[in-house]
Amino acid sequence: MLAKRIIPCLDVKDGRTVKGINFVDLRDAGDAVELARAYADLGADELTFLDITATVEERDTFSSLVRRISQVINIPFTVGGGIRTIRDVGVMLEAGADKISINSMAVKDPSVIDQMANEFGSQCIVCAIDVKRSLKGNWEVFIAGGRIPTSIDALSWAREVQERGAGEILLTSMDADGTKAGFDLDITRQISDALTIPLIASGGAGTKEHFVDVFTQGKADAALAASIFHFSEIPIPELKIFLQNRGIPIRLR
Amino acid sequence: MSRTVAVVKYNAGNIRSVLCALDRLGYKGVVTDDEKRLRSASRVIFPGVGEAYSAMEYLRRTHLDEVLTSLTQPFLGICLGLQLMCDHSEERDTSCLSIFPTRIRLFPSVGEKIPHMGWNTVRHTGDYLFRDIEQDQYLYFVHSFYAEASEKSIATCQYADTTFSAAIGHENYRGVQFHPEKSGAAGALILSNFLKGEQF
Numbered sequence: 099m100l101a102k103r104i105i106p107c108l109d110v111k112d113g114r115t116v117k118g119i120n121f122v123d124l125r126d127a128g129d130a131v132e133l134a135r136a137y138a139d140l141g142a143d144e145l146t147f148l149d150i151t152a153t154v155e156e157r158d159t160f161s162s163l164v165r166r167i168s169q170v171i172n173i174p175f176t177v178g179g180g181i182r183t184i185r186d187v188g189v190m191l192e193a194g195a196d197k198i199s200i201n202s203m204a205v206k207d208p209s210v211i212d213q214m215a216n217e218f219g220s221q222c223i224v225c226a227i228d229v230k231r232s233l234k235g236n237w238e239v240f241i242a243g244g245r246i247p248t249s250i251d252a253l254s255w256a257r258e259v260q261e262r263g264a265g266e267i268l269l270t271s272m273d274a275d276g277t278k279a280g281f282d283l284d285i286t287r288q289i290s291d292a293l294t295i296p297l298i299a300s301g302g303a304g305t306k307e308h309f310v311d312v313f314t315q316g317k318a319d320a321a322l323a324a325s326i327f328h329f330s331e332i333p334i335p336e337l338k339i340f341l342q343n344r345g346i347p348i349r350l351r
Numbered sequence: 352m353s354r355t356v357a358v359v360k361y362n363a364g365n366i367r368s369v370l371c372a373l374d375r376l377g378y379k380g381v382v383t384d385d386e387k388r389l390r391s392a393s394r395v396i397f398p399g400v401g402e403a404y405s406a407m408e409y410l411r412r413t414h415l416d417e418v419l420t421s422l423t424q425p426f427l428g429i430c431l432g433l434q435l436m437c438d439h440s441e442e443r444d445t446s447c448l449s450i451f452p453t454r455i456r457l458f459p460s461v462g463e464k465i466p467h468m469g470w471n472t473v474r475h476t477g478d479y480l481f482r483d484i485e486q487d488q489y490l491y492f493v494h495s496f497y498a499e500a501s502e503k504s505i506a507t508c509q510y511a512d513t514t515f516s517a518a519i520g521h522e523n524y525r526g527v528q529f530h531p532e533k534s535g536a537a538g539a540l541i542l543s544n545f546l547k548g549e550q551f
Contacts, residue, residue, distance in 0.1 A: 099472060099509070100467065100470070102469075103470070143470055168368060169371050169375075172533065172535055172536070172539055173491070174491060192365065192367065193367070194367045194371060219401055219402070221400065221494075265466060294460070295466070296466075297464075319468075349470040351485075351488070
C-alpha cells in the first residue's frame, strides 16, 4: 500500500537553516546537513529545502549545500527557491537533488514547465502553487512569496501545470499558513480530485488530527510542514504512529 | 579485492545519488561506457531515470546493448534500468534488451495518481538481494510504467489494482523498480547485499 508522505521543509540561507529550530540532540541545529540527517533518521519520508537567499553568490553556496546533503541523505529531497532557468534545474539535479520546485517563474512563463519536463522528466518537476481564497469564492494564485496576486484561478492553473508536464504539485494555502488551525481541506480536495499527479498539501498544520484530515478529507498524497517539526511540537515518530492508528497508510520503518 | 563498481554511462538521467550511496557503503562507483572496464568490473550497476525509447536508441547506437547483455558478473538495473532489461516497453513502443522475458506497461487509470510516487510495501521471495529485509518493507518508487509480475519476479508490489515486479532476477542479472539509493536504511542494505552477495 502506497504510504502517505510526511515532508519537513527547511528554509535555508547561506547554507544554514533559518526561522529558528529547536531540536534536541543536535550539535549544530543551524547546519542544514545535520538537520537533514536527523529528520531522515526520525522517519521523514522526504525533505524539502527552500533557498531564501537573494544574490547569485549565495546561490552557489546553496548548490554546494545540496551537494553535501546528497552525500549524507538516503531519502528523496526537493530543492526550491529562485530556480528560473533550465540551467538552474540542471545545476541542482547534478548536485544531487531528486526534484526541483518552481513557482513564480512558472506563472510568468508557463512554457518553462514544458521545457523542464521535456529536458529532465516530469518526475523531478514540482510546481509550487500559493493560493488564497478570493471574495468570488474561488482560490487565487499568488506569486513572489505570496506578495503579488495574479487573478489566476488555482484550480485551472493546477490543471494547466499538470498538462504542461509537472510531476507533482505543492499547494500552499496562504489563508491557513502559520495559523496552526488546519490545512485548507476544501481547495486541497478540489485540486487532488481534479488531477492525476500527486499533491503535497502545505500550510496550517497545528495538530496530529490536522494530518488525518488532510489525508482523508483533503485527499492529499503528502503533507509538508515546517515549524511544528522544527520545534518538536509534533515529533515525526509520534505523528506517524498516530496516523497509522487512525488507519492511514504510513511508513514506520 | 576491488571495492570499485562500474556504473554504466549512458544518456539516462542523473547518477549522482547512486554514486553517493556507493560511497556511503565504502565503494567507489566508476562511471564508464568502456567495454573493457565494464567486462572487468566485479559489479555493474545500470541506473536510469528518463524515457525508454531514447535510452534504447543510445544503447544500440553505441553498441552498449551487446555489452550489457553479455556480462557475467553480478549486474543490477535500477528503475528505468530494470525496464530496459525487459523485452518490450509500452513507453513509445520500445524494444528493449530482453534479459528478462517481461513486458513493461503503463499503469491503468483507475483513479490512482500517476506516477506511482512514494514509499510502498514490497514482498520478496528470499533472493540474495533481499537478505535480512523483512516482508512488507517500505521502499521508494517513482515511475509510471511497470514490469509485469512473472516467474522471474523476486519481489512484487501493488499499485493501481496491479501487482507488478518490484524486482526481477535471472542468472547474474537483477533489476529493481524502486530506488535503493533513496530507500533509507533498507535500501542501503539491498545495495550492500548486491555488492557483497556471492550467489546468483
